[in-house]
Amino acid sequence: MSLLGLYVPGGSLLHRAPAGAKLLALIGVAVGCQLLDRWWQRCALLVVVLLLYPLARVGLGLALRQLRSLGWVLLAIAVAQVLVADWQVAVSVTATVLLLVLAAGLVTLTTTTTALTDVVVRVLGPFRRFGVAPERVGLLLALSIRAVPVVLGLAEQLRDAQRARGLPTRARTFAVPLLVRALRHAQQMGDALVARGLDD
Template identity: 40%
Template sequence: MLSLYRPGHSLWHRLPAGPKTTLVTLIVLSVCLLPVTWTGAATAAAIAVACYLIPGMGLSELGRQLFAVRWLIAVTALGQFLFLGPERAVANTTRISAALVIGALIVLSTSATALLNALERGLKPLQWCGVDRQRVALLLVVTFTMVPVLARLAGEVRQAQQARGGRVSLRYFATPFLILALKHADSLGDALSARGVR
């Protein structure tokens, strides 16, 4: 499994995986519950900046995370602007963007193994009703890492097209991107099968 973990010494890196996941989840929920106003948008942006700046991850890392989801931000902003107007469009787009980059702190500052172990411990109470906590935890970890992996694959396709002088076109982008995504899914499935996951 591809890990997005980046070694470091920030406060996020020093926090244990379980409490960190709980804290980040609560922060993301608070961002999502902010009012859909200019003030709510400014508050969401300030929380995202504080989550990267104060614990020591740095604003350059925040910039990288925003750049990785730039197309999602653009599509969200355009759709909201057309149907809801400028204030709600900015507020909703800012809240969604803040939630994404804050959520990314979990996989950036926690190794896949530590995250998997923390999720397994957190799911232990569900074991009494027949839930396979190991499989559920593995599914959640794979889900956490999948969006950035797909963003990286999309970037690789665009770079390859630009190197060949290709024009920007959804039709010419979709086929190689889908092939790479399916190859990654096959590789991931083979790796999971080799480890006995069915």
Template identity: 40%
Template sequence: MRGSAHLLGAYRAGRSPVHRAPLGLKAAAVVVLSAVLLTFRSLPLLGAALLLVLGAYAAARLLPEAWRPLKLMWPVLLLLGAFQAWSSGPAAALLVVGNIVSCVAAARLLTLTTPLQELLDGLVALAGPFRFVGADPERFGLTLALMMRSIPFLLGSAQDVRHSAMARGLERNPRALTVPVVIRAVAYAQQTGDALAARGIGEAAGTPKAPEHQHADGRGIIAE
């Protein structure tokens, strides 16, 4: 669906060293890079970080993808940079905008080179130690999986509806832009809920099921 490519991107299959690197190593690199950039704010460090991230993209043979977030973020970055330049000077504006771009690009490379299921398994494993406080890592992973599927669908729906409204000359009509998206979102949520219920996911533990009876002729099952 159009518009389904979101900020962090979708997995791109490959056999590069970046693709084959363990998830833990890539995640640690993103965390360390972000922490260093946000702690030691300097232009030389920012330049080195950008070169490092671009080098990683080149090693993964995904260099064109490095600039994709800018297409989505440029209005926010422009406003933020203008405010920082006005309040703190051009150097501060360059640091703030550059740090954001570097961190987002690094996180995007992680998702581009790691299959979604591997990412979810890693997050579930990370949440494992919280079992002792009543957390459910599997449910946490399911929630993340649903979120990762829903966001591209909703973005794609919004863009499809906008294109359809533009084709009919209704791009300035709020109802034409919002009502179809809401209807699609509700339908998607109902379908997802039905699919989960059919697999017995989300039912409270110990909830008694309705007694079932079968017709004498064997046609179907009736639940009282």
């Protein structure tokens, strides 16, 4: 399962905080990453986000377990940055990716998808006069959040199947079947929406 789309019920301070405030804080973290130009500053912000997990009573171990699926991606990013820049840039970029993933995960772990979509619908309400459909945007957000754990679940199933067959892990033999499965799932989701009259 993934951090995104996985709500953990609880009564912590972060659980009780308004969904809008948490979304604003998430945006603030993303903006803050761009304003902090030193690698150690981003690492310090990453530590702060990590310390919020025990405060939310969802368990830091849960967050760290979810990052296993990003291991190869983070390694590739770090190696690429070392080759084209230096180790400080590599640490800075890797810490930024971890920071944003963990911060977004903390929001979805402590906030229901319904609460998140309600905030988006309320914020976009005034834009109805310009042709924006807030409910459709909210639905898109809910589907996007739900799609993340689904795709990661498909990746885990594919990886387990390849290991069971004794197949080596290669980017091409892993990415192509995963893409096919993800597209098939998207097609099924689209068919379900069309069947409910949400295609117009």
